[in-house]
Amino acid sequence: MDLIVQGIIKAFELIVTFDPEVLGITWLSLKISGTATFISLFIGVSIGTAVALNNFYGKRLVISLINTGMGLPPVVVGLFVTMLIWRSGPFGFLEILYTPYAMIIAQAIIATPIVMGISLASIQNLPPNLRLQILSLGASRLQMVWILIKEAKLPLLAAVMAGFGGVISEVGASIMVGGNIKGYSRVLTTATVMETGKGNFDIAIALGIILLILAFIINALLTQLQQRHYPR
Amino acid sequence: MKVFRSSKVLLTLMLAALLIAFGTSSVFAAKAAPKQKNIILATTTSTQDTGLLDTLIPIFEKQTGYFVKTIAVGSGQAMKMGEKGEADVLLVHSPDAEKKFVEDGYGINRRLVMHNDFIIVGPGADPAKIKGVKSSADAMKKIAQAEGLFLSRGDNSGTHAKEKSLWKKAAITPAGQKWYQETGLGMGQTLSVAAEKKGYTLADRGTYLSLKKNLGLDILVEGDAALLNIYHVIEVNSVKWPKANADGAKAFADFMVSKNTQKIIKTFGVDKYGSPLFFPDAGKKDEDLGK
Amino acid sequence: MKSEVLMKAENIILQRAGVTVLDIFELHVQAGRILALIGPNGAGKSTLLLMLAGLLKPRQGKIYFQGSPIETRNDLAMLRRNVSVVFQEPLLLNSSVFENVALGLKFRKIPKEEIKSRVQQSLEYFGISHLEKRSARALSGGEAKRVSLARAFAIKPQIILLDEAFNSLDPPSRETIIEDLKRILEDTKTTAVLALHDREETLRLAQDVSVMNSGKIVQTGTTAEIFNQPDSEFVANFVGTETILEGTVKSCSLGNIVVSVYGQEIEAIGDCSIGQKVYCCLRPENVTVSSRVQEKISARNVFEARIIKIIRQGFFNKLILDCGFPLVAYITIPSCEDLGITQGTTVVASFKATSVHIIHREK
Numbered sequence: 001m002d003l004i005v006q007g008i009i010k011a012f013e014l015i016v017t018f019d020p021e022v023l024g025i026t027w028l029s030l031k032i033s034g035t036a037t038f039i040s041l042f043i044g045v046s047i048g049t050a051v052a053l054n055n056f057y058g059k060r061l062v063i064s065l066i067n068t069g070m071g072l073p074p075v076v077v078g079l080f081v082t083m084l085i086w087r088s089g090p091f092g093f094l095e096i097l098y099t100p101y102a103m104i105i106a107q108a109i110i111a112t113p114i115v116m117g118i119s120l121a122s123i124q125n126l127p128p129n130l131r132l133q134i135l136s137l138g139a140s141r142l143q144m145v146w147i148l149i150k151e152a153k154l155p156l157l158a159a160v161m162a163g164f165g166g167v168i169s170e171v172g173a174s175i176m177v178g179g180n181i182k183g184y185s186r187v188l189t190t191a192t193v194m195e196t197g198k199g200n201f202d203i204a205i206a207l208g209i210i211l212l213i214l215a216f217i218i219n220a221l222l223t224q225l226q227q228r229h230y231p232r
Numbered sequence: 233m234k235v236f237r238s239s240k241v242l243l244t245l246m247l248a249a250l251l252i253a254f255g256t257s258s259v260f261a262a263k264a265a266p267k268q269k270n271i272i273l274a275t276t277t278s279t280q281d282t283g284l285l286d287t288l289i290p291i292f293e294k295q296t297g298y299f300v301k302t303i304a305v306g307s308g309q310a311m312k313m314g315e316k317g318e319a320d321v322l323l324v325h326s327p328d329a330e331k332k333f334v335e336d337g338y339g340i341n342r343r344l345v346m347h348n349d350f351i352i353v354g355p356g357a358d359p360a361k362i363k364g365v366k367s368s369a370d371a372m373k374k375i376a377q378a379e380g381l382f383l384s385r386g387d388n389s390g391t392h393a394k395e396k397s398l399w400k401k402a403a404i405t406p407a408g409q410k411w412y413q414e415t416g417l418g419m420g421q422t423l424s425v426a427a428e429k430k431g432y433t434l435a436d437r438g439t440y441l442s443l444k445k446n447l448g449l450d451i452l453v454e455g456d457a458a459l460l461n462i463y464h465v466i467e468v469n470s471v472k473w474p475k476a477n478a479d480g481a482k483a484f485a486d487f488m489v490s491k492n493t494q495k496i497i498k499t500f501g502v503d504k505y506g507s508p509l510f511f512p513d514a515g516k517k518d519e520d521l522g523k
Numbered sequence: 524m525k526s527e528v529l530m531k532a533e534n535i536i537l538q539r540a541g542v543t544v545l546d547i548f549e550l551h552v553q554a555g556r557i558l559a560l561i562g563p564n565g566a567g568k569s570t571l572l573l574m575l576a577g578l579l580k581p582r583q584g585k586i587y588f589q590g591s592p593i594e595t596r597n598d599l600a601m602l603r604r605n606v607s608v609v610f611q612e613p614l615l616l617n618s619s620v621f622e623n624v625a626l627g628l629k630f631r632k633i634p635k636e637e638i639k640s641r642v643q644q645s646l647e648y649f650g651i652s653h654l655e656k657r658s659a660r661a662l663s664g665g666e667a668k669r670v671s672l673a674r675a676f677a678i679k680p681q682i683i684l685l686d687e688a689f690n691s692l693d694p695p696s697r698e699t700i701i702e703d704l705k706r707i708l709e710d711t712k713t714t715a716v717l718a719l720h721d722r723e724e725t726l727r728l729a730q731d732v733s734v735m736n737s738g739k740i741v742q743t744g745t746t747a748e749i750f751n752q753p754d755s756e757f758v759a760n761f762v763g764t765e766t767i768l769e770g771t772v773k774s775c776s777l778g779n780i781v782v783s784v785y786g787q788e789i790e791a792i793g794d795c796s797i798g799q800k801v802y803c804c805l806r807p808e809n810v811t812v813s814s815r816v817q818e819k820i821s822a823r824n825v826f827e828a829r830i831i832k833i834i835r836q837g838f839f840n841k842l843i844l845d846c847g848f849p850l851v852a853y854i855t856i857p858s859c860e861d862l863g864i865t866q867g868t869t870v871v872a873s874f875k876a877t878s879v880h881i882i883h884r885e886k
Contacts, residue, residue: 087317199439
């Protein structure tokens with residue numbers, strides 16, 4: 001119990017004094033997970049929409065695969081990404097193992113199926129005749145897709161939240177491909193694990209609390225955006 | 233929230249993310265730019281957890297312009313990384329495995345850096361009555377006889393390797409025994425587990441000292457020559473792995489055994505724990521340690 | 524036909540999962556006229572509409588618009604720009620009413636000022652100018668339907684295609700929307716194809732009717748033709764001729780035929796040969812009921828009938844009669860009271876030979 005109180009006090013101390021190291025770690029977490037979510041948004045929404053709008057052989061299988069991907073264990077992703085970008089691996093020439101880029105890639109791989117699955121479902125949930133109605137009003141195919149995405153923006157925002165929440169709180173892949181290098185690839189989760197390992201529970205708790213606050217702020221912001229579109 | 237126009241939410245969001253992305257890449261680029269300036273140092277958790285590397289590496293980087301990526305894993309995994317050419321230089325404490333590593337041609341230029349020592353810690357009540365036992369092997373025997381709970385790292389780290397060698401010396405096979413549990417965790421966490429379960433464990437002195445205040449564990453056995461924890465720096469063989477940063481590895485290894493660094497090691501931790509955590513040994517021979 | 528053909532479908536075949544869902548030999552849409560596609564659910568009306576709108580590709584066959592076939596992507600774009608579709612559901616986007624109505628105009632890159640005036644004009648047509656700034660998600664069913672109609676008319680289409688547009692509405696708003704639609708179609712002289720399955724709506728809105736069944740068009744004609752001269756039992760049933768009797772032609776001279784039905788004889792007009800099997804179709808409003816046999820009457824068919832059942836239907840009663848064969852008659856309520864008609868009483872039912880519509884059962 002003492003430890004938790006200590007941790008909370010420590011957290012406030014670190015936050016109100018703008019501890020440069022903690023600030024740096026927090027900012028890096030935001031950048032890496034934000035970029036990864038952004039990439040996954042692009043890939044996930046476009047592929048999700050494409051799958052939802054087209055009929056092709058094996059569509060059900062593809063949807064099952066995407067839904068399975070929504071639950072990809074981060075460590076498994078971390079393992080595969082590590083093996084691919086090893087110096088001896090097929091993408092070793094990129095020399096990105098133990099860099100933030102590798103973390104972005106791994107996190108994007110984790111977030112993409114989540115965003116893809118939710119966008120697929122939300123586009124599929126639109127009335128089936130809506131796309132025909134839009135086309136019949138004279139829209140090009142691209143205009144039609146854009147309007148559908150806009151129509152589905154509420155669930156798509158949920159997809160962003162889910163994706164971002166998934167990757168910012170993820171540790172397994174980040175530590176494997178990022179290496180938890182101080183000031184370079186150390187993010188909130190990996191730092192928490194390390195401090196726990198060191199036995200610095202107060203700092204670990206402080207980092208955990210900062211992570212929670214961060215996730216809360218981002219989600220509150222997106223929820224605010226999402227909810228204000230319901231009938232006036 | 234009125235800043236956001238209703239239909240432009242997604243666009244705004246994407247733009248924001250794009251800005252972040254650009255900001256990120258420029259920051260990363262500044263550090264990642266000089267090619268072959270990156271050194272991957274595979275090391276044990278103890279060097280990182282005690283904060284020694286946090287002190288040394290900025291000095292090295294400032295002196296040389298290299299950028300060191302410290303990957304803190306167990307000694308076993310660190311050497312695996314070296315075997316695969318995924319690391320440039322190792323700072324490890326698992327002498328038997330290290331010798332084999334060099335003999336197999338994966339590493340070159342193995343040099344002694346420093347030592348500290350392992351200690352056997354346990355609850356104050358000491359159910360196996362090992363306090364004060366001189367030989368670490370005898371202490372292990374007593375724990376086994378009394379079936380006192382023993383927590384092992386179980387992660388192929390240097391500490392784990394040392395622990396196994398002690399069991400071997402005591403001629404005991406602890407694996408599978410009820411009183412023997414493997415945590416699969418780092419030193420700090422394993423110490424916490426031992427404290428929670430009131431068990432014995434083998435720990436390096438540095439980590440123990442830095443955590444002491446939160447644990448209820450006492451030092452029960454110390455000072456045996458067999459308990460020495462010796463750190464070597466090994467450069468990964470760039471003949472075998474051309475991609476490895478040989479120059480960087482050599483520069484780092486040279487730095488670790490340099491006079492100035494050895495001086496820093498000697499005083500590291502004194503201000504915080506009252507006694508040094510490591511003893512500099514550059515230039516000595518393994519056999520001379522502990523005498 | 525008096526007017527030109529604006530749109531034409533020929534030899535259309537469409538299959539889904541190996542089942543033929545559409546098999547249209549020919550469909551003509553006359554410019555300036557209102558054509559109803561009627562038929563039961565699943566007859567293929569909606570599918571045919573989608574095809575006319577260029578939203579569904581036929582496996583086989585062609586759609587012609589203004590005389591030229593729709594073949595290339597450009598043809599298709601041209602067709603879509605000239606056609607408006609109104610679906611069963613309003614399908615409004617989650618934005619304001621104005622934005623929804625302006626959608627088609629925006630795709631056409633029409634200048635902002637013109638969009639504004641055309642949207643307002645279209646809203647005015649349907650009497651919903653006051654809704655302009657409202658969110659489309661906050662509308663009632665009737666309002667939403669009006670918005671979707673306004674959206675379809677805003678682009679000033681050459682043809683408007685409506686799919687069961689009034690199904691989900693409550694009766695009062697349905698009434699007014701049908702009236703408004705009829706007026707606007709006439710005012711704007713827009714050609715329309717309406718998929719309907721309600722007889723009354725068809726009678727009120729359509730000038731021409733094509734009856735569909737299982738993917739085929741079974742009869743085409745003016746509304747009067749379809750309702751009075753159904754050429755198959757299916758059409759007769761669907762458009763609501765209540766009495767359909769199976770019979771055999773007994774004698775035939777100078778176009779006067781006598782059909783034997785359940786041992787009774789019905790006189791009718793037609794061109795048949797003796798022994799031919801036919802249906803005799805009788806619309807209930809053409810049957811007269813009286814209390815006793817009149818001495819002189821022009822009606823050739825006079826039968827004694829027992830009243831099996833009286834069903835009240837608005838301003839008239841529907842009588843189910845038994846004259847040796849079943850017969851349905853519509854009688855106004857005052858007539859019923861005058862005649863003292865109650866269930867079980869016996870009356871005389873009569874109808875003219877000319878009001879019997881003969882359909883050949885087999886060749």
